[in-house]
Amino acid sequence: MEQLLWRVLPLLTILVSFLVFFYLQGSYKAQLHPLIKLTGGKCSLLPHRHFWITSKRIVTPQGIISGSVEVNEGRIISVIEGYGKQGKSRQEEVIDYGDAVVMPGLIDVHVHLDEPGRTEWEGFDTGTRAAAAGGVTTVVDMPLNNHPTTVSKETLELKLEAAEDKIYVDVGFWGGLIPENALNTSILEGLLSAGVLGVKSFMCPSGIDDFPMTTIDHIKEGLSVLARYRRPLLVHSEIQQDFENHLELNDNHDPHDYLTYLNTRPPSWEQAAIKELVGVTKDTKIGGPLEGAHVHIVHLSDSSASLDLIKEAKSHGDSITVETCPHYLAFSSEVIPNGDTRFKCSPPIRDEFNKEKLWEAVLEGHIDLLSSDHSPTVPELKLLEEGDFLRAWGGISSLQFNLPVTWSYGKKYGLTLEQLSLLWSKKPATFSGLESKGAISVGNHADIVVWHPELEFDLNDDHPVFLKHPSLSAYMGRRFSGKVLDTFVRGNLVFKDGKHAPAACGVPILAK
Numbered sequence: 001m002e003q004l005l006w007r008v009l010p011l012l013t014i015l016v017s018f019l020v021f022f023y024l025q026g027s028y029k030a031q032l033h034p035l036i037k038l039t040g041g042k043c044s045l046l047p048h049r050h051f052w053i054t055s056k057r058i059v060t061p062q063g064i065i066s067g068s069v070e071v072n073e074g075r076i077i078s079v080i081e082g083y084g085k086q087g088k089s090r091q092e093e094v095i096d097y098g099d100a101v102v103m104p105g106l107i108d109v110h111v112h113l114d115e116p117g118r119t120e121w122e123g124f125d126t127g128t129r130a131a132a133a134g135g136v137t138t139v140v141d142m143p144l145n146n147h148p149t150t151v152s153k154e155t156l157e158l159k160l161e162a163a164e165d166k167i168y169v170d171v172g173f174w175g176g177l178i179p180e181n182a183l184n185t186s187i188l189e190g191l192l193s194a195g196v197l198g199v200k201s202f203m204c205p206s207g208i209d210d211f212p213m214t215t216i217d218h219i220k221e222g223l224s225v226l227a228r229y230r231r232p233l234l235v236h237s238e239i240q241q242d243f244e245n246h247l248e249l250n251d252n253h254d255p256h257d258y259l260t261y262l263n264t265r266p267p268s269w270e271q272a273a274i275k276e277l278v279g280v281t282k283d284t285k286i287g288g289p290l291e292g293a294h295v296h297i298v299h300l301s302d303s304s305a306s307l308d309l310i311k312e313a314k315s316h317g318d319s320i321t322v323e324t325c326p327h328y329l330a331f332s333s334e335v336i337p338n339g340d341t342r343f344k345c346s347p348p349i350r351d352e353f354n355k356e357k358l359w360e361a362v363l364e365g366h367i368d369l370l371s372s373d374h375s376p377t378v379p380e381l382k383l384l385e386e387g388d389f390l391r392a393w394g395g396i397s398s399l400q401f402n403l404p405v406t407w408s409y410g411k412k413y414g415l416t417l418e419q420l421s422l423l424w425s426k427k428p429a430t431f432s433g434l435e436s437k438g439a440i441s442v443g444n445h446a447d448i449v450v451w452h453p454e455l456e457f458d459l460n461d462d463h464p465v466f467l468k469h470p471s472l473s474a475y476m477g478r479r480f481s482g483k484v485l486d487t488f489v490r491g492n493l494v495f496k497d498g499k500h501a502p503a504a505c506g507v508p509i510l511a512k
């Protein structure tokens with residue numbers, strides 16, 4: 001016995017040191033500690049904590065299977081192949097979705113919830129209800145349009161207070177990188193230590209007074225701090241250029257004409273910003289002075305020179321990713337009606353040729369992930385009546401329709417359910433450090449959307465729309481295919497057939 005012990009002890013010691021080593025490695029990355037609220041009562045439209053979801057089309061990392069997903073205490077505890085084979089389950093604990101698609105819930109990493117301070121624009125309650133209705137189970141909130149902006153530990157605390165008992169899906173937070181905290185890194189460190197998943201900055205005016213733009217020098221300062229925390233920097237990548245020449249292309253300068261606006265923000269703005277950024281991301285390579293830092297280009301519109309710069313940086317091993325949004329994939333400048341400011345956003349929606357190339361990049365994997373850049377305002381600031389593209393608020397309201405929009409347009413280009421799920425769930429989860437989310441896999445949070453890709457619906461007043469200002473959405477009045485039926489967040493059935501669970505049981509997600 002004693003001899004055996006002496007043989008086992010060294011092995012045990014090695015095992016323990018390995019475990020400690022991997023634990024420490026892991027804790028260096030963003031680890032998340034959501035306060036898991038228990039299912040029950042008002043959090044879920046389902047009475048069970050242990051149940052099976054069965055369907056003929058479940059999207060898993062191993063492909064689409066027919067079978068069931070077993071959920072217990074908010075986690076996926078088994079994935080069983082074979083439709084109708086649920087083992088020891090009782091009939092009432094099985095939800096049979098037939099041939100509806102069961103997919104990981106969408107993770108939208110670019111949402112402006114605008115609370116505190118601009119709840120008349122959006123808000124935690126309305127924004128996360130819209131998310132739940134759209135099969136979005138996690139959103140990551142942007143640090144601006146809320147007031148004050150999320151640029152310090154204290155302002156993050158205000159966010160968390162405002163979110164309490166109001167969120168229907170899980171919510172992570174980006175902080176803001178502005179000149180003040182880039183030059184006083186203790187503020188930035190405080191913000192990161194308080195749990196933001198990363199920070200976001202603008203290389204052009206943001207349209208929000210308390211969110212000033214950063215130069216590439218501020219960005220370098222920020223990245224050296226982010227490298228230590230191993231969290232990403234998200235960049236609104238446009239730098240204002242001299243645009244006199246472009247205005248000549250449309251000499252009437254009519255502000256109701258979309259082309260007038262389009263010409264004020266040419267692709268060269270995006271290209272100039274990305275050129276400066278890739279000059280810095282070369283240092284993020286393994287072994288480089290900024291190893292650990294990561295740059296993420298938000299809402300890419302230009303699919304030509306700007307995308308080429310990103311592709312080249314990636315080919316050299318730079319730590320860089322890029323997202324685009326459904327509106328750049330759904331619309332082109334040619335179809336935007338005169339005066340229809342619902343389509344105004346920045347960077348702008350460009351021409352049909354640009355859109356085709358953007359789809360190509362999505363399908364070939366050069367675009368890493370999709371996000372909504374859901375950024376509504378009040379109808380008065382969108383100037384719907386006046387139709388003035390130059391003065392209207394730039395931002396598209398879309399959160400609830402991520403899935404049907406991407407699918408309706410994407411399937412024409414051959415987008416598969418697996419690709420859709422990678423772009424909207426797995427990749428965004430990995431990018432934002434959400435290790436237990438983004439895939440239907442054993443051990444993960446049971447964040448699930450059930451939807452019918454083939455079901456068509458008219459997005460009109462008869463369709464339940466949970467956007468705070470439905471009239472602002474560029475998608476209204478269109479026909480889509482892909483109807484969301486049910487949404488689960490950590491096993492809670494938070495949305496079913498047009499109805500939400502009575503209580504808001506989403507949790508804030510903080511990095512540690």
Ligand SMILES: NC(=O)N[C@H]1NC(=O)NC1=O
Pocket residue numbers: 112144145206207208236344345346347373375394395396
């Ligand atoms: N502040 C804000 O939400 N801006 C967003 N709107 C938009 O169209 N592009 C953006 O960056």
Ligand SMILES: [Zn+2]
Pocket residue numbers: 236298299346
């Ligand atoms: Zn932006």
Ligand SMILES: [Zn+2]
Pocket residue numbers: 110112142373374375
């Ligand atoms: Zn945005």
